[in-house]
Amino acid sequence: MNLYHFTRSLVRTILNPIYRFDVKGLEHFPETGGVLICSNHINALDPPVVGITAPRPVYFMAKEELFNAPILKPLLPKLNAFPVKRGLSDREALRRAITILKGGEVMGLFPEGTRSENGELGKGFSGAGFFALRGEADVVPCAIIGPYKAFKRLKVVYGAPIIMQPYRDRKASAEEVTLVIMNQIQMLLNENKS
Known part of the structure; x- marks a missing residue:
């Protein structure tokens, strides 16, 4: 068992009893090929929650400062994290992310860029x-529906894949997609709120 799988199992063992995960929609998740998971962002624990509930290993961008910490620097790459310079156009991080997706792997992303203060x-x-x-x-x-409160149910809902080829074929803009x-x-959030 490599470090990623060991850590994933360990984190799941720790968090699952606390947050009582209710995971839905895994039947939608493609078994092969590149997948970009896009989720809302409500808590600092969202990346590990996506990482332990998704059925395949997930790569994440992490702010470059984390890679400067002596303990985290050698550990983060083994946990499928790679650095990104925040607030700048980090071409190396962009290339790495596209290579991961083109290579048939799974990458997690929080399109809002920061946690929502009001949920x-x-x-x-x-x-x-x-x-x-x-x-x-x-x-x-993906929709993460809190609250992150001990012994309260935390929903993680995966939706049906959005097939990108039609958007590529008609050269849709990044903004439109x-x-x-x-x-x-938003639809997943609306449909699954308690």
Whole structure:
């Protein structure tokens, strides 16, 4: 068992009894090929929650500062994380993300870019559409529905894949595709709120 799978099992063992995960929609998740998971962002624990509930290993971008910490620097790459410079156009991180998707892997992304302060879905950055179009991957929308409170149920809902080829064929913009993605996330939130 490699470090990713070991850590994933460990985190699941720790978090599952606390948050009582209710995971839905895994039957929609493609078994093969590149997948871009796009989720709302309500808590700092969202990346590990997506990582332990998705049926395939997930790669994430993480802010570059985390890779400067002596303990995390050697650990993060083994946990499928790679650095991104925030607030800048980080070409290396963009290339890495597209390579991951074109290579048939799964990447997780939070299109809002930051956590929502009021729990409502915010505006998505066009990077989500950019990766979806350029990465030769389909998009799986995801809704995390809190609250993150001990021993309260936490819903994680995966929607049907958004097939990107028609958008590529008609050369849709990254902004348009991002809007489609955000609308799908909002629909999952509306349909699954307790």
